[in-house]
Amino acid sequence: MGEKVIEINGLTKKYGNFTAVNQLNLTIEKGQVYGILGPNGSGKTTTLGMILDVINPTSGSYTWFETKPFENHRNNIGAILEQPIFYPDLSAYRNLEISCAIKKAPLERIDLVLERVGLLDRKNSKFSAYSLGMKQRLALASALLGDPDVLVLDEPTNGLDPQGINQMRELIKGIASEGKTIIISSHLLDEIQKTCTHVAILRKGTLLKAGEIGELIKTPTSFEINAISRDALLEGLKNCPFVLSHEERGDHILVVCETNTTGSQLNEYLASKQVYLSHLNKFKISLEEEFLNIVNN
Incomplete structure (x- = not known):
C-alpha cells in the first residue's frame, strides 16, 4: 500500500x-x-x-x-x-x-x-x-x-x-x-x-x-456475431476455450467471452474451425452499466 x-x-x-x-x-x-x-x-x-x-x-x-x-x-x-x-x-x-x-x-x-x-x-x-x-x-x-x-x-x-x-x-x-x-x-x-x-x-x-x-469494470467482454451458416457457427462456439456463454438474439448471436478477449482472437479461432464471420461487433460493459448492476442488486 x-x-x-x-x-x-x-x-x-x-x-x-x-x-x-x-x-x-x-x-x-x-x-x-x-x-x-x-x-x-x-x-x-x-x-x-x-x-x-x-x-x-x-x-x-x-x-x-x-x-x-x-x-x-x-x-x-x-x-x-x-x-x-x-x-x-x-x-x-x-x-x-x-x-x-x-x-x-x-x-x-x-x-x-x-x-x-x-x-x-x-x-x-x-x-x-x-x-x-x-x-x-x-x-x-x-x-x-x-x-x-x-x-x-x-x-x-x-x-x-x-x-x-x-x-x-x-x-x-x-x-x-x-x-x-x-x-x-x-x-x-x-x-x-x-x-x-x-x-x-x-x-x-x-x-x-x-x-x-x-x-x-473488469467484466466479461461480449461480441455480437454472425456467419453465413448459423448451424456451423453455433457448433464452432461449443468448445471455444474462452467463450463463457452464447445465445441467439434475432439475426445475431451474443457471445460472452473472458475479460480482455479480442475480436481477432474470436475470429481466428472460428476460422480455424472453418467458420467465417460475416458480422462482428464488440460490446464492453461501461461504468454506468456496472454502476446500475451494483445499485440495483
Whole structure:
C-alpha cells in the first residue's frame, strides 16, 4: 500500500431517524484521483462535509495523513464544497486577494493559479460577469492558492455545458499529473470513468463497492456475431476455450467471452474451425452499466 492521505473508519451521520451516511470505511492514498460516485441523496456531500470538518459525524472517525484533526492540515487541503461563493461586484483578482488573506497564502500565487485555470486574461472582470464554467474554474483557482497536496471537489462539473465539463476534466487531470491527490464527488458516471483512478459507489449512505476503475469494470467482454451458416457457427462456439456463454438474439448471436478477449482472437479461432464471420461487433460493459448492476442488486 502507498502513503495514506485519509483513512475513514465507520463514519456515520444521522439526522433523527434518517441515516445519511452509514458505517463508511474507505482509504485514499497519495496520488490517487478518487471518485465518490452515487445518485442524488447517496451521502456524497455529507461524507465530504464530515471529512472537511464542516459537518459533525454521529459516530466513526477519519484520519488525515495518519494524524486525526483536519485542523492540523487545513492549509494542505484545498476544497470546493457546494456552489462557489464570491463577491459578485468584485473582480476575480480582488476575490482571490480576500481568499489569500483567509488562507494566509502569498499574493504572488494569484496570477499563477489564474493562469493555471485559464482565467488570467479575465482577472479584472467582475465575478458576476463570469459564466458558470468560469465561476467553477475560479473556485478551483481559490482552492489551489495554498498549493495544497490534496483537492476535495464536490460535483465540480455540475450544471456545466459539454465545453465546460471538458475544460474542468482536463484541468483535474492536469493537476493530478503533478502528483496531487484529488477526491471528487459526482453523480456523472462518465466523468468519474474519464477522470478518476479509483471509485467508491454509494447508495443511500452505504458503500456498495470500491476499488480501481479498471478492476471495478473488469467484466466479461461480449461480441455480437454472425456467419453465413448459423448451424456451423453455433457448433464452432461449443468448445471455444474462452467463450463463457452464447445465445441467439434475432439475426445475431451474443457471445460472452473472458475479460480482455479480442475480436481477432474470436475470429481466428472460428476460422480455424472453418467458420467465417460475416458480422462482428464488440460490446464492453461501461461504468454506468456496472454502476446500475451494483445499485440495483
